[in-house]
Amino acid sequence: xxxxxxTPTNLKDEVxxxxxxxxxxxxxxxxxxxxxxxxxSAGKLMAEQAAKGLKPSVIWLSYQECTGCSETLLRTSHPxxxxxxxxxxxxxxxxxxxxxxxHLAEEARMxxxxxxxxxxxxxxxxxxxxxxxxxxCKVGGRTALDTVQEAADRAGAIIAIGSxxxxxxxxxxxxxxxxxxxxxxxxxGKTVVTIPGCPxxxxxxxxxxxxxxxxxxxxxxxxxxxxxxxxxxxxxEHCPRRAHFDAGRFVQQYGxxxxxxxxxxxxxxxxxxxxxAPCSVxxxxxxxxxxxxxxxxxxxxxxxxxxxxxxxMHDTVQIDRATxxxxxxxxxxxxxxxxxxAAGVAGAVVGGVVGAGLMAAKKLGSDAPDSSTDGED
Numbered sequence: 001x002x003x004x005x006x007t008p009t010n011l012k013d014e015v016x017x018x019x020x021x022x023x024x025x026x027x028x029x030x031x032x033x034x035x036x037x038x039x040x041s042a043g044k045l046m047a048e049q050a051a052k053g054l055k056p057s058v059i060w061l062s063y064q065e066c067t068g069c070s071e072t073l074l075r076t077s078h079p080x081x082x083x084x085x086x087x088x089x090x091x092x093x094x095x096x097x098x099x100x101x102x103h104l105a106e107e108a109r110m111x112x113x114x115x116x117x118x119x120x121x122x123x124x125x126x127x128x129x130x131x132x133x134x135x136x137c138k139v140g141g142r143t144a145l146d147t148v149q150e151a152a153d154r155a156g157a158i159i160a161i162g163s164x165x166x167x168x169x170x171x172x173x174x175x176x177x178x179x180x181x182x183x184x185x186x187x188x189g190k191t192v193v194t195i196p197g198c199p200x201x202x203x204x205x206x207x208x209x210x211x212x213x214x215x216x217x218x219x220x221x222x223x224x225x226x227x228x229x230x231x232x233x234x235x236x237e238h239c240p241r242r243a244h245f246d247a248g249r250f251v252q253q254y255g256x257x258x259x260x261x262x263x264x265x266x267x268x269x270x271x272x273x274x275x276x277a278p279c280s281v282x283x284x285x286x287x288x289x290x291x292x293x294x295x296x297x298x299x300x301x302x303x304x305x306x307x308x309x310x311x312x313m314h315d316t317v318q319i320d321r322a323t324x325x326x327x328x329x330x331x332x333x334x335x336x337x338x339x340x341x342a343a344g345v346a347g348a349v350v351g352g353v354v355g356a357g358l359m360a361a362k363k364l365g366s367d368a369p370d371s372s373t374d375g376e377d
Contacts, residue, residue: 056213065126122155131179269314271301
């Protein structure tokens with residue numbers, strides 16, 4: 001197994017040795033709890049469980065992917081957060097992170113599954129090829145289809161991390177010669193928590209795992225298996241550029257005045273109105289604006305199977321979930337014509353204002369001293 005170096009007796013010493021006091025450690029657990037909509041007390045309980053050594057065993061299987069989901073879990077802005085994530089879970093198998101390789105790695109996986117049969121968390125990263133019996137991805141001489149089905153039958157919870165594992169992602173794009181599919185499709189009939197994103201926010205994964213480890217439950221899910229706390233609303237609903245959208249201020253081309261001033265990117269093809277994800281309210285690795293819209297590029301819709309890698313990047317999408325104001329300014333404002341009645345009313349108003357101005361001028365003129373008598377007695 002992958003030895004992460006923490007035991008129930010030295011957890012506190014190790015945390016302090018990494019430059020983190022108890023308050024900082026509790027903060028990390030509280031953030032993870034908040035990510036799944038749990039109160040701060042749940043974060044405290046998570047920390048206490050970790051201190052007792054009650055860390056969930058995680059079997060992490062990697063298939064057709066770029067390892068970006070693992071990287072987002074590790075490459076965090078906090079200097080020790082990557083280590084704390086590994087300390088809060090017992091990562092017993094991960095091809096990219098574990099020291100053993102070859103048959104030793106496969107033995108470690110089987111040992112972890114035997115020791116935690118029915119209780120471990122199975123994490124699937126990457127799409128699973130199904131064409132030609134799944135021969136396009138093999139580990140230890142076995143296909144991805146074999147290993148994922150074997151592990152899923154013995155797991156306590158199954159999590160598909162990233163868009164590739166959630167619904168196929170890039171590998172499933174047409175013409176999809178390998179028959180790549182997501183874990184929910186391959187493991188039909190089983191509850192699979194999907195955390196799509198390219199990559200997803202690491203706290204969404206950590207919070208889900210810790211909720212299962214602490215309470216034995218999974219977060220509420222939508223019809224696609226996505227946690228509602230993170231994917232229940234669209235990016236557009238909480239976008240920091242939403243005020244510009246409502247006011248009809250749109251970027252026309254990259255580098256124009258509107259782009260430099262942070263105007264709405266909807267006309268540039270932003271997929272935020274149809275993308276369910278927490279990017280606009282949950283910063284990646286605590287770095288402000290570390291996401292496409294924050295950097296000045298339209299949302300690509302990476303969490304949505306119907307958008308990512310299918311709809312051209314700069315095509316405009318419809319507004320699926322309109323929120324107040326229910327109507328919004330069009331990209332191109334309509335140029336209407338004034339009616340005769342409106343013109344008449346406007347003329348009367350303007351005439352009245354002009355007439356009042358002339359009368360005031362006459363009065364001011366009559367009250368002013370005659371310049372021809374200046375200096376005379």
